[in-house]
Amino acid sequence: MPQARDGLPEMRHLLRVNLTDGTVETEAVDSTYRDRLVSGKGLGAALLMDETEPGVDPLGPDNALLFMQGPLTGFAPGTSRYAAVTKSPLTGTYVDSYSGGHFPTMLRHALPTYLAIVFEGAAPDPVYLEIDADGSASLEDASDLWGMDTTETACQFEGKQTKTAAIGPAGENQVRFATISSDEGTHHAGRGGTGAVMGSKNLKAVVATGGDVPNPPAIRQLRAEHTKRLGQSDDTDWARNGGTQLVPDWTQEVGALPSHNWTRGQVADIEDVNIDAFEPGHVGTDSCSACPIACGHVTAFAETDLDGAFPEASVAWGPEYETIGMMGANTDITDVTGITELADAADRLGMDTISLGNVLSWTMEMADRGLVDYDIDFGDARAARDLVEMIAHREGIGDALAEGTARAAAELAEGATPAREAAVEVKGLELPAYDPRASQSMGLAYATSDRGACHQRAWPIGTDALGGERDPFGTEGHAEAVIAGQDENALLYSMVACDFTGYNYEYVAEWLDELGYDLDVEDLQTIGERAWNMTRLFNVREGFDRSDDTVPARIQQPIERAGPAEGNALTDEEFEAMLEEYYRRRGWSQEGIPETETLAGLDLDAIVPDGLGA
């Protein structure tokens, strides 16, 4: 069993917050779970399975929302992270969504022995959870906060030692891709609508004030070594020197930068949206707690191209690559001031810019084709800004668009085939900004991702189209690469660490050893694989199988203007070949269900409910 070293906090508690009756209680986490899953992603799946019934309404009081934290947070640089875990209202799958900043460190310092906060039920009126430095926690009246955006909410509380995670109007209105945003609304648990679940529970914010944690010499020594590594190593060079704003140049070159609602793989002129284009507005960098990488950009433009309509809203944390790709390139809004303005609006209102960008580009295409009665053209930043506000407040057409592209296609265009095919999603989660026709392994990564189409579960484009180790247009070797990426990230997310910091199995083992855990590299590889199987089992419980592991129809059509990927399509035949190999290597049935032998081999049979394995 994980056992903390003398003087260091042993993580074994769970804080149960019943929003219906207003009680807050501490419980012990079952050691069977801690032994096998440790914390974070995998433990979150096991707890969510226990806390909810199959088929639970994601936006009903019986869904649970978990805030998970890991053992490295508050000790190791680059691990100021927490995870929001719940059943997603956008996909109906398990979702774990991670956010950085300083809030996670304050939370760990306030609750050093806690693995999770479990929010259950729904409050009759708006509340926030206040956690003090001594670990005491209480629900407080949030009526005056309701309606505030994420930044305004944070500013009611935040100081050096006090940070918040809050929802904005989009979360309050249960927009299915609403975020939970921390640190003055600059860091986001972005994907899958965790903010909508928080809104459905009338929970506006979590406010944490950090206390002191032990800081023995051995920990200080290891922290110094890793701070030096993060600040100097080749692994993190890209993050220190440009971060994700470097990526538009990379994806443009290989034809993977989505444009014109996923019909093209390059923008007309990359110099409109690359890092050099943002340079005139670059006013500084920002960092999560105690991370020397400081990968975040702060961008401000004195004037926007939006006729001065939103004069105060041209400062944004970022925009990061995904926002540039989905709110910019894919909507044909290739003006950096317009992208910055849209990014800031999304952050303040509390919406995921990947899903929101897809919603905007889908609406533009539908308007262009006369399938939706709304006046918006590709490239129109002003109209897009108005629509963002309408979506967050569910006004007019914004009400249907707040449901995401798959549901909007059904409601606004009555399920017409062109409307359905223009909604580019897997399991309801809209694709991020890497087109699988330029890297076919990304198609497999999206199809098999536990929370719907996601580039953070595996990023195999890094070793094919961008890395040259495999043929991006073939099928060879992709299943193995996707599995390796998923398992390594599942371990990192089980530790609730940042995936930009170069923490590999060896480095994590080194930290866990110092923190008192007896786990070697092989154990950690197993823990990652266990976590991936646990999230799959949650989805199996909810009725997902092979028929849901799909590639969007548009990705099966030839791509235009895509450089080396020009004219490529990911065919059914190619995809099915990769998927079959993936299931075989995973030890899952060809229906996509983990075999009972696989679960026994992973020592998960004591956790998995009867009847879930194949």
Ligand code: SF4
């Ligand atoms: S690399 Fe960037 S996102 Fe990750 S912890 Fe450091 S500053 Fe935060």
